[in-house]
Amino acid sequence: MLGPEHLLIWDQAALARAWNRPILLARGFAGVPSSEATGWPVGERDAYLLAVHRAGFGDRLALLASCPACKEPASFDVSITALLTQTTAQVWPLTISHNGMELTCHRPSTTDLAQSWSNDAALPEARRRLCRACIVAHRADGKPIAVDDLDEPAIERASAVLSEADPLSDIRFALTCPACEKAWEALFDPPHMLWRALDAWARTSLNDVRELARAYGWSESEILAMHPSRRQFYLDAVS
Ligand SMILES: [Zn+2]
Incomplete structure (x- = not known):
């Protein structure tokens, strides 16, 4: 279950530049120092972040791409568990x-x-x-x-x-446009997807805090420590 400690990760990553955000997410969720997070192989790092995503937000990812020829949107579903089977026993270098x-x-x-x-x-x-x-x-x-x-x-x-x-370091999906039938490859970026889910969750949580603090005078830490079902009960009561 996501909790106040994940809001601390969101605090750090929200202010980061896009290229640095994956490092901060890896550091925050894995609890490792920056030096270790930057040296992490991309394939291993993204396997870890995909597992974090599955634990916090579920196995199914609803993805949306746009046809490069006619801009028609193409939506598709991906299972994180299926993605995580794409590992190899490669010896490096x-x-x-x-x-x-x-x-x-x-x-x-x-x-x-x-x-x-x-x-x-x-x-x-x-x-x-x-x-x-x-x-x-x-x-x-x-x-x-x-x-x-x-x-x-x-x-x-x-x-x-x-x-x-190292397939998890370069995840791509072969897509065909439903309108013009153009075939193309859409890139998938696990840190970006995890960031989007974490950002949406954090904003919802802080909105809950705002509403409940205004209605009941409780502190942020008291509201964040509440079980989600209890928090929802109080939200329903004030709406
Ligand atoms: Zn198209």
Whole structure:
């Protein structure tokens, strides 16, 4: 059951910039220091946040996407339990061979993601930046080459292999527009979904506090400590 301690997490995350919010959510819910939260692999972190979401708000996620061609809305349901089965027993770092080059990649971490995030970068560019951040060794014909000198197909190949090896770090859903039948992939961002649910819950809770404090003079801590069914009883009595 959600309680006053979760409002403290909301306090911290509400004032955060979007790129920092997943770190604050991971830190707040897992009770770990920032240094540990930033080093957490994205796939592990998001598996943890999905489990938090399921425990606090239920297993079913009602999602809404918009067709990139005609803007028709497409709604669909997702089970968190089904998502959490998408794990692999990958050994890290992994080595990728491509056109005579070998790229050694570590598992994408929260730090890699934060460093590659940019307000103005389109999604493909953001994914390429994340991929570059994860490449720790590279050779062409046995000689070291700079990451910036890797060609686009090499980065694309590394990005695809990383996604396959760590599926929860890059969750996408294949959708077809119900109006124009365009097929596309919608990205799913577990920290963002958890934030939306936590934000809605916090605002409802604080509105309850406002109404009950005004009607009965109780303090915020007294109202937040109340069982939800009892709080609802008093709300019904004043409405
Ligand atoms: Zn469409």
